[in-house]
Amino acid sequence: MGKCMQGFLDEQFMELEELQDDVNPNFVEEVATLYFKDSARLINSIDQALERGSFDFNRLDNYMHQFKGSSSSIGASKVKTECTMFREYCRVGNAEGCLRTFQQVKKEHATLRKKLEHYFQASQ
Amino acid sequence: MLNPGQGRGPDSGVAGGSSNSDPFPAGLRVLVVDDDPTCLMILERMLRTCLYRVTKCNRAEIALSLLRKNKNGFDIVISDVHMPDMDGFKLLEHVGLEMDLPVIMMSADDSKAVVLKGVTHGAVDYLIKPVRIEALKNIWQHVVRKKRNEWNVSEHSGSVEETGQREDGDNNSSSANNEGSWRGSRKRKEEEVDEQGGDDKEDTSSLKKPRVVWSVELHQQFVAAVNQLGVDKAVPKKILEMMNVPGLTRENVASHLQKYRIYLRRLGGVSQHQGNMNHSFMTGQDPSFGPLSTLNGFDLQALAAAGQLPAQSLAHLQAAGLARPPSLTKPGMSVDQRSIFSFENPKIRHGQMMNSGGGGNKQMNLLHGVPMEMEPRQFTGGGQMRVQQQQQQLSGGRAVGQNVQSSGMMMPVGGGPSMLQQQQQVMLSSSVPRRSETSSSSRVLPAAATTQSVVFNNFSSELPRNSFPLASAPGISVSYQEEVNSSDAKGGAGFGNPSYDIFNDYPQQHNNNNDWDLQNIGMVFNSHQDTTTASAAFSSSSSTQRQRAEHVQNHHQQQQLPSQSLNHMNGGGSVRVKSERVAETVTCPPATTLFQEQYNQEDLMSALLKQEGLPLVDNEFDFDGYSFDNIPV
Numbered sequence: 001m002g003k004c005m006q007g008f009l010d011e012q013f014m015e016l017e018e019l020q021d022d023v024n025p026n027f028v029e030e031v032a033t034l035y036f037k038d039s040a041r042l043i044n045s046i047d048q049a050l051e052r053g054s055f056d057f058n059r060l061d062n063y064m065h066q067f068k069g070s071s072s073s074i075g076a077s078k079v080k081t082e083c084t085m086f087r088e089y090c091r092v093g094n095a096e097g098c099l100r101t102f103q104q105v106k107k108e109h110a111t112l113r114k115k116l117e118h119y120f121q122a123s124q
Numbered sequence: 125m126l127n128p129g130q131g132r133g134p135d136s137g138v139a140g141g142s143s144n145s146d147p148f149p150a151g152l153r154v155l156v157v158d159d160d161p162t163c164l165m166i167l168e169r170m171l172r173t174c175l176y177r178v179t180k181c182n183r184a185e186i187a188l189s190l191l192r193k194n195k196n197g198f199d200i201v202i203s204d205v206h207m208p209d210m211d212g213f214k215l216l217e218h219v220g221l222e223m224d225l226p227v228i229m230m231s232a233d234d235s236k237a238v239v240l241k242g243v244t245h246g247a248v249d250y251l252i253k254p255v256r257i258e259a260l261k262n263i264w265q266h267v268v269r270k271k272r273n274e275w276n277v278s279e280h281s282g283s284v285e286e287t288g289q290r291e292d293g294d295n296n297s298s299s300a301n302n303e304g305s306w307r308g309s310r311k312r313k314e315e316e317v318d319e320q321g322g323d324d325k326e327d328t329s330s331l332k333k334p335r336v337v338w339s340v341e342l343h344q345q346f347v348a349a350v351n352q353l354g355v356d357k358a359v360p361k362k363i364l365e366m367m368n369v370p371g372l373t374r375e376n377v378a379s380h381l382q383k384y385r386i387y388l389r390r391l392g393g394v395s396q397h398q399g400n401m402n403h404s405f406m407t408g409q410d411p412s413f414g415p416l417s418t419l420n421g422f423d424l425q426a427l428a429a430a431g432q433l434p435a436q437s438l439a440h441l442q443a444a445g446l447a448r449p450p451s452l453t454k455p456g457m458s459v460d461q462r463s464i465f466s467f468e469n470p471k472i473r474h475g476q477m478m479n480s481g482g483g484g485n486k487q488m489n490l491l492h493g494v495p496m497e498m499e500p501r502q503f504t505g506g507g508q509m510r511v512q513q514q515q516q517q518l519s520g521g522r523a524v525g526q527n528v529q530s531s532g533m534m535m536p537v538g539g540g541p542s543m544l545q546q547q548q549q550v551m552l553s554s555s556v557p558r559r560s561e562t563s564s565s566s567r568v569l570p571a572a573a574t575t576q577s578v579v580f581n582n583f584s585s586e587l588p589r590n591s592f593p594l595a596s597a598p599g600i601s602v603s604y605q606e607e608v609n610s611s612d613a614k615g616g617a618g619f620g621n622p623s624y625d626i627f628n629d630y631p632q633q634h635n636n637n638n639d640w641d642l643q644n645i646g647m648v649f650n651s652h653q654d655t656t657t658a659s660a661a662f663s664s665s666s667s668t669q670r671q672r673a674e675h676v677q678n679h680h681q682q683q684q685l686p687s688q689s690l691n692h693m694n695g696g697g698s699v700r701v702k703s704e705r706v707a708e709t710v711t712c713p714p715a716t717t718l719f720q721e722q723y724n725q726e727d728l729m730s731a732l733l734k735q736e737g738l739p740l741v742d743n744e745f746d747f748d749g750y751s752f753d754n755i756p757v
Binding site: 012015016018019024027030031034035038039062065066068069070072073074075 | 159162163165166169170173204206231232233253254255256257
């Protein structure tokens with residue numbers, strides 16, 4: 001993991017790399033692919049929920065809980081931080097805070113995706 | 125499936141062939157359940173690196189059915205807490221009850237409350253996500269620990285399982301070698317552990333002791349003993365002495381008691397209340413119910429306690445029930461019930477059963493079988509409570525001091541099937557409350573009965589050797605069936621014992637349940653039975669219940685039976701009268717009062733039973749244990 005990844009991925013990502021071996025040479029990339037596919041779905045759900053404007057905080061929090069869980073399992077630390085903030089806004093029922101933070105979540109998520117794409121390309 | 129020597133993991137890479145290192149715990153069969161595909165993939169990889177045999181699953185229901193189909197196919201389960209189709213804790217309870225496997229919970233949520241919940245629900249460990257492989261390397265300890273606890277049982281207790289049983293499931297795998305060595309290693313480790321920890325257990329003995337299976341009879345004895353001693357005061361040693369079962373060790377009793385207590389605690393006020401109710405219900409029966417009453421008691425209790433039969437359970441039960449048409453229900457009802465049950469089940473399973481703690485899942489509260497059938501709103505909490513309450517009322521005669529907690533489970537031995545029937549019926553009626561009288565009620569009843577029987581059937585067939593909750597199932601169902609066949613009352617014997625575990629799924633619901641019960645009780649009867657009798661009976665029951673509820677509330681502060689519900693119920697004049705009468709009698713806990721109430725209950729029961737064709741049972745059970753004081757009318 002190069003310098004460009006610093007801060008974006010934590011030691012959990014390194015754990016994943018350790019799981020990779022000759023028998024499973026693309027494990028990390030497979031996991032990352034799966035993560036981005038699944039998290040895109042969650043992001044969509046949250047987007048839709050927010051657009052509806054009804055702000056069902058419980059529901060939003062549920063989505064985000066899942067999203068945070070996946071993100072942390074691949075070591076996406078910045079994404080995870082934003083997720084935590086979002087959940088906090090949900091907890092207090094701050095709709096505007098949720099909206100704002102969610103933009104950050106998406107931004108970090110997109111950034112990470114690009115970085116990982118480069119990372120995997122580079123390692124091939 | 126194993127990656128010998130690759131990646132990280134124990135160094136004995138070769139399946140069973142390593143001479144340098146002990147392959148154990150390689151080959152440990154793990155079932156991992158998580159709806160997050162990313163986590164699931166990572167966990168699987170990690171577990172494989174630990175040389176475990178991994179099965180992954182992204183739906184709790186699928187996991188449960190996998191576990192049920194392969195009774196001995198897994199050693200340990202790892203499950204996420206937050207899952208869309210079923211709360212992880214529910215799955216945990218089910219697994220603990222039905223399969224008695226160690227379950228590890230995991231979640232990104234590390235709040236103390238959730239971790240505590242894991243502990244109280246019986247999880248052997250709680251992992252915070254993201255999970256590191258180090259945390260997974262040692263999960264085998266939970267398997268060993270559990271086995272150790274179960275091995276201190278003599279062959280005489282219940283049905284016995286050979287520890288080597290596991291071989292059957294493993295032989296067909298390519299890693300049979302591994303399994304064998306794993307088992308061997310495990311045994312060796314057990315021995316070592318035993319030697320070291322031998323002082324801890326009274327009956328620590330050789331590893332090859334068969335696992336104790338808590339059969340219905342055994343559990344009944346246990347419950348009776350606990351009842352006599354008082355749930356809070358019961359100690360394993362005394363229970364063991366009272367049970368007087370050769371070969372049963374204090375350890376077995378201790379771990380069983382622990383589970384039982386957890387179960388009761390989970391039920392909270394409801395369980396206690398329910399327990400009493402069940403008991404009272406049972407005891408109030410006429411002699412004719414005799415043989416079945418015991419089982420019924422259990423069933424009811426289970427139903428009451430469980431309050432909410434998890435979707436899976438219901439489905440399960442349903443399947444079982446359907447498979448046994450004759451036993452399940454009374455002639456008229458069985459057909460309806462079954463069909464209803466199956467029809468409703470899937471729906472319920474998804475929507476209603478999931479009661480993750482909301483008040484909304486009242487239906488769940490309904491006794492296990494019943495709620496499923498009925499639409500959610502009907503069963504919400506009310507059904508169960510009602511039954512429980514009724515039961516309590518019935519068992520009024522029992523020692524007042526007995527209380528609640530254990531009462532449900534402790535139904536006196538012997539009543540079984542008939543009791544179940546009654547319970548079922550009672551439940552049914554309660555669950556129907558809101559519905560318009562005719563169609564729904566009839567539907568409800570059958571459904572309930574089916575459910576119950578289904579439950580039982582399920583248990584019996586599903587868990588032949590489960591210890592604790594399910595162990596009894598087979599026994600129960602068998603005995604139950606026999607009795608049922610003769611008396612034509614099938615209540616799902618198996619239900620009794622395991623039920624309470626199962627029904628424990630929605631402990632939080634009890635408040636809701638209570639409300640429901642009260643409300644429903646009156647309604648149900650009206651619709652289903654002779655209106656006057658039913659409503660009267662119920663009203664008295666309800667009022668009794670209410671009083672009881674309040675009483676319980678006073679004691680346990682858990683149940684909240686709104687007075688409105690009673691008012692609601694006592695719409696009719698006759699009802700009111702009865703309520704008043706009941707109220708008066710209820711205020712004092714003396715046996716006489718209880719008896720009076722019982723009669724009310726009995727009337728109801730009689731009506732129910734007659735309708736169903738079931739014979740009335742004698743009051744086999746004591747009415748002690750339930751105090752109806754403070755139940756406002």
